[in-house]
Amino acid sequence: MNLLPHTAEEFSSAEYWERFFRRRGDKAFEWYGDYNQLCGVLHKYIKPRDQVLVVGCGNSELSEQLYDVGYRQLTNIDISETVVTHMNQRNAERRPDLTFLQADATQTSFESGSFQVALDKGTLDAMASQEEGALAGRMLVEVGRVLAVGGRYVCVSLAQEHVAKLAVEHFVREGWAVRLHCLGSMEGEDSGPDSSSFALPVFVLVCTKFRQPPPCPVLEMCQGEDGAPRRLATMQELLSAVKECQAYALLRQRLRAGTDATQSPSLTLCHATTGLPRYTLTVQDSPPTAKLPRTNYFAIFIVPQGRESDWLYGSAEGRSQLARSAGFRRLVIVAMHRDQEYQDMQAVQSELSPMVMDLAPPGMPANQQVPFLSVGGELGWREVVSRGVSALSGEYSVEDVRGEDGQLYRRLVFLNNAGLVQSESRLSTQATASARKKSKKKKAKPAAPQAAGGPPSVDRGFLCCAHHRVMVAGLSLLGVGSADSKGQPVSVLLVGLGGGGLPQFVRDFVPAASVEVVELDPTILEVAQTWFGFHVDDRLKVTLGDGLEHIKTLESQGGCFYDVIMFDVDSKDPTLGMSCPPPAFVETCFLEKVRNLLTPRGIFMLNLVCRDSALRESVLGRVRGVFPRVLSRGIEGEVNEVLLCVRGGGEQGEQTPVSPPALRKAAQSLQGALRGHSTPCNPDIDIASLLEDLKIA
Numbered sequence: 001m002n003l004l005p006h007t008a009e010e011f012s013s014a015e016y017w018e019r020f021f022r023r024r025g026d027k028a029f030e031w032y033g034d035y036n037q038l039c040g041v042l043h044k045y046i047k048p049r050d051q052v053l054v055v056g057c058g059n060s061e062l063s064e065q066l067y068d069v070g071y072r073q074l075t076n077i078d079i080s081e082t083v084v085t086h087m088n089q090r091n092a093e094r095r096p097d098l099t100f101l102q103a104d105a106t107q108t109s110f111e112s113g114s115f116q117v118a119l120d121k122g123t124l125d126a127m128a129s130q131e132e133g134a135l136a137g138r139m140l141v142e143v144g145r146v147l148a149v150g151g152r153y154v155c156v157s158l159a160q161e162h163v164a165k166l167a168v169e170h171f172v173r174e175g176w177a178v179r180l181h182c183l184g185s186m187e188g189e190d191s192g193p194d195s196s197s198f199a200l201p202v203f204v205l206v207c208t209k210f211r212q213p214p215p216c217p218v219l220e221m222c223q224g225e226d227g228a229p230r231r232l233a234t235m236q237e238l239l240s241a242v243k244e245c246q247a248y249a250l251l252r253q254r255l256r257a258g259t260d261a262t263q264s265p266s267l268t269l270c271h272a273t274t275g276l277p278r279y280t281l282t283v284q285d286s287p288p289t290a291k292l293p294r295t296n297y298f299a300i301f302i303v304p305q306g307r308e309s310d311w312l313y314g315s316a317e318g319r320s321q322l323a324r325s326a327g328f329r330r331l332v333i334v335a336m337h338r339d340q341e342y343q344d345m346q347a348v349q350s351e352l353s354p355m356v357m358d359l360a361p362p363g364m365p366a367n368q369q370v371p372f373l374s375v376g377g378e379l380g381w382r383e384v385v386s387r388g389v390s391a392l393s394g395e396y397s398v399e400d401v402r403g404e405d406g407q408l409y410r411r412l413v414f415l416n417n418a419g420l421v422q423s424e425s426r427l428s429t430q431a432t433a434s435a436r437k438k439s440k441k442k443k444a445k446p447a448a449p450q451a452a453g454g455p456p457s458v459d460r461g462f463l464c465c466a467h468h469r470v471m472v473a474g475l476s477l478l479g480v481g482s483a484d485s486k487g488q489p490v491s492v493l494l495v496g497l498g499g500g501g502l503p504q505f506v507r508d509f510v511p512a513a514s515v516e517v518v519e520l521d522p523t524i525l526e527v528a529q530t531w532f533g534f535h536v537d538d539r540l541k542v543t544l545g546d547g548l549e550h551i552k553t554l555e556s557q558g559g560c561f562y563d564v565i566m567f568d569v570d571s572k573d574p575t576l577g578m579s580c581p582p583p584a585f586v587e588t589c590f591l592e593k594v595r596n597l598l599t600p601r602g603i604f605m606l607n608l609v610c611r612d613s614a615l616r617e618s619v620l621g622r623v624r625g626v627f628p629r630v631l632s633r634g635i636e637g638e639v640n641e642v643l644l645c646v647r648g649g650g651e652q653g654e655q656t657p658v659s660p661p662a663l664r665k666a667a668q669s670l671q672g673a674l675r676g677h678s679t680p681c682n683p684d685i686d687i688a689s690l691l692e693d694l695k696i697a
Helices: 014-024 035-045 062-068 081-091 123-127 131-146 161-174 235-257 316-326 345-359 429-442 466-478 501-509 522-531 547-557 588-596 613-626 660-675 687-691
Strands: 052-055 074-078 099-102 115-121 147-157 177-184 202-208 219-223 230-232 266-270 277-285 298-302 330-336 382-390 394-402 408-414 421-426 490-495 513-519 540-544 562-567 578-580 598-610 629-634 641-646
Touching (some): 035 062, 035 115, 035 177, 035 202, 052 062, 052 131, 081 099, 115 131, 123 147, 219 235, 235 266, 466 501, 466 598, 466 660, 490 501, 490 547, 501 540, 513 522, 588 598, 598 613, 613 629
Parallel strands (some): 513 540
Antiparallel strands (some): 147 202, 177 202, 277 330, 382 394, 629 641
């Protein structure tokens, strides 16, 4: 029988509750759990000798059960005359001292300071739905009046956002201490499919009245009835902690209902003491048609530290492939967060076990063994070497990690999109070997491999980003390294600096190349120079400014021509369906300006990252409308593709090598030029293989 209110107004209507309790009859209605589920936390805050006001008692058995275990000074009030009459009749003989009164909780006749506890199970939630919280506000004022100094308001609630915000703001304003216990979900007879709100966890809000307000708000969060209180600095932090608990409960409810291989829901778990993000859990199901061993229900995969942004773990496509390879009906992929300490794999498994078991697929036997999977049984390694804030891009982290190949890498990550590595460089072999030796000798995390007091030791001959390698290989279309081009200068304009690996490589290894970089964010230039070994000189210059405006200005001035123009700039708007480049960079009128700045043999290179197929086709159409020859090279395992666009329109443009034999010959010439360069650190790049999969776009 589902008698729950259908509208917000019904929650606080005396007429509704009269009808409710008449239809309900003698059957007790327990909002948010019964005495057995709540007694642990209630006994912590309510003493048997306390004068207790039970607000909105209904026909719950809670007061009766408290009375039976020794709580004899309970005054129950409710707005419904029917329920008050019924409860007095029900308890007249067995509990003669248990009082039930008809009263409006917003305006009672009790003397000020006459109670030590006000107990509320669901009444605040009901009243907060009416008059935009005004009714609940009046009730909280009345509770504050009737409670003595040191008294407590103990409220059992779902703590939905509008309710929690109203209550916390009220008691902080009044100078009370606020503590929340998250007890988890308490599903009962009325929590069926028609009342999905009961999938939310139940909270117990405990607010203590002080004689004098404390100098700063006292805000605390506890997990379970016995969890140690975690102090929070602001109301927003407390409300965020509540939302995290609710997100976990709703995800658990959703996953209990079935599996969906097309979705991969995720949530973040925070450290119980610090409140900082500690784990991100992503649930990946296998398709129902997948042929799996009967016993392979559920497994937990722990991603090594520093590798959570790898394609296999950080993309939907990669996680789907990982789940198929693992061969389980459901795989929970766990990423560990930076700035957190993890002892070892066994400790991580012990910490996760009680939480992740709630996410098991439906139908899994109760005694089923759930394996923890990992890469080599190791936690991985990450060391943050620098943190800072960019006015344009937000907080960033420069960190060293160990890759799958055992090498050490340096990464730049913007924390507002922590799953994406903005830039990456490999650290030199000498530094890597040194760090490994330290690690073996001390059996500890390797120190950040860099010269004492000097810049980081970066391998400038290694390009980590696959699309950067394709862009370098695209220089073959210019005939770089061929007998005809020896000594011929190559001028490059690059929009987007990042860590500086691409422009530094071109300057160091491409014969007679000069590079101009346009970068909007001065912080990025500082990071590149300080942590990624980027050096400006007469052949490598940086202009700070807007790439759009810079190109428009150059084109309007005329007479400034480049052999290569590269766009490797990301969009700050994640809602566009195209994360690279920003849409203004691929408008027809702007592409025409780019073409006008190219020499007759010139090449325009675009790193395109677009998940929206219709938008991608639109971009390609505009590019093809400006450039007569457009070649595309997809990046394996990623969404990226590099467009190589030939300016054409002249004798040199018409001779651009695009046929397979011509490309192979051009690749050999460029390969020889790169490896024959005098720079001691020879580049690790295979030009021919990078050009094999070029297609006409």
